[in-house]
Amino acid sequence: MQVNGVPIADTFAEAFPMWAARAVITARNLGWAMEAARKMTGMATSVIGCGLEAGIEGPLADTPDGRPGVSVLLFATSKESLAKRLVDRVGQCVMTCPTTACFDGMTDGEEVRVGSVLRYFGDGFQSAKRLAGVRYCRVPVMDGEFLVSDRFHVTKGIGGGNFLILGETQDAALTAAEQAAAVMSGLPGIILPFPGGIVRSGSKVGSRYKGVVASTNDAYCPTLRRHTATALPDNVNAVYEIVLDGLSVAAIETAMATGISAACRAGVVAITAGNYGGKLGPYHLHLHRLLQGGQEVSA
Numbered sequence: 001m002q003v004n005g006v007p008i009a010d011t012f013a014e015a016f017p018m019w020a021a022r023a024v025i026t027a028r029n030l031g032w033a034m035e036a037a038r039k040m041t042g043m044a045t046s047v048i049g050c051g052l053e054a055g056i057e058g059p060l061a062d063t064p065d066g067r068p069g070v071s072v073l074l075f076a077t078s079k080e081s082l083a084k085r086l087v088d089r090v091g092q093c094v095m096t097c098p099t100t101a102c103f104d105g106m107t108d109g110e111e112v113r114v115g116s117v118l119r120y121f122g123d124g125f126q127s128a129k130r131l132a133g134v135r136y137c138r139v140p141v142m143d144g145e146f147l148v149s150d151r152f153h154v155t156k157g158i159g160g161g162n163f164l165i166l167g168e169t170q171d172a173a174l175t176a177a178e179q180a181a182a183v184m185s186g187l188p189g190i191i192l193p194f195p196g197g198i199v200r201s202g203s204k205v206g207s208r209y210k211g212v213v214a215s216t217n218d219a220y221c222p223t224l225r226r227h228t229a230t231a232l233p234d235n236v237n238a239v240y241e242i243v244l245d246g247l248s249v250a251a252i253e254t255a256m257a258t259g260i261s262a263a264c265r266a267g268v269v270a271i272t273a274g275n276y277g278g279k280l281g282p283y284h285l286h287l288h289r290l291l292q293g294g295q296e297v298s299a
Contacts, residue, residue: 009272016281020157022105055191083112109155172267189251
């Protein structure tokens with residue numbers, strides 16, 4: 001199979017279950033809402049080292065308080081971990097930001113306490129209100145009050161969707177990766193948690209060193225071609241990975257198909273994906289199958 005003349009490997013991306021939450025941040029203008037969202041998603045690229053994967057889903061035209069807003073998706077490996085990190089990040093990154101409020105962006109799933117924990121910052125001056133059956137906490141702050149949902153819904157999500165771009169040069173691979181990230185960013189129900197949506201330090205499970213859970217994906221490192229069991233053709237000199245998390249398999253597959261099509265351009269030798277033979281996770285996102293859903297594909 002080829003897309004725009006670029007071979008697509010007959011393989012699959014291996015994804016795994018996660019827990020997901022959506023936070024809706026509003027403020028007096030979109031600039032302040034985005035500032036809080038950027039802080040909230042800081043150091044949230046991988047659960048391997050950050051304990052959380054998070055990203056900005058996109059701006060919102062319709063918000064609970066009618067103000068400009070932005071949606072943030074957050075993913076963790078357990079409900080308990082996600083609940084703790086929601087409290088930490090809403091408290092430290094949203095409540096601290098001028099004029100903001102923070103709302104639960106989901107209506108289904110299990111509930112975890114967020115506002116009902118943060119309200120104690122009010123030191124006895126906090127209050128609560130219930131609108132349309134939903135409870136909110138009001139925390140006094142120095143520019144007025146911080147309004148936050150008492151509870152947030154968390155639901156099953158998916159982490160680890162991915163594809164690899166093999167380029168003749170670093171410039172060619174990076175340009176293709178930038179194009180892929182650009183068309184995928186803002187699609188509903190997914191995030192690209194890494195810087196600019198692109199990963200240069202792709203990893204494999206395990207290491208020769210005790211206690212290290214992940215290490216460099218040496219099979220795809222061009223400089224290690226002569227020192228390891230390489231997966232790279234001789235004309236590949238740079239590889240970038242696009243990693244995404246999503247609320248559903250369908251959302252991830254749509255985003256991957258869109259991104260792969262955008263990445264297939266001059267200087268790209270092939271597109272493949274990372275998997276561990278099905279041992280890492282139960283979601284197997286087959287590249288050929290997802291690309292056949294309306295993409296410009298030639299066999």
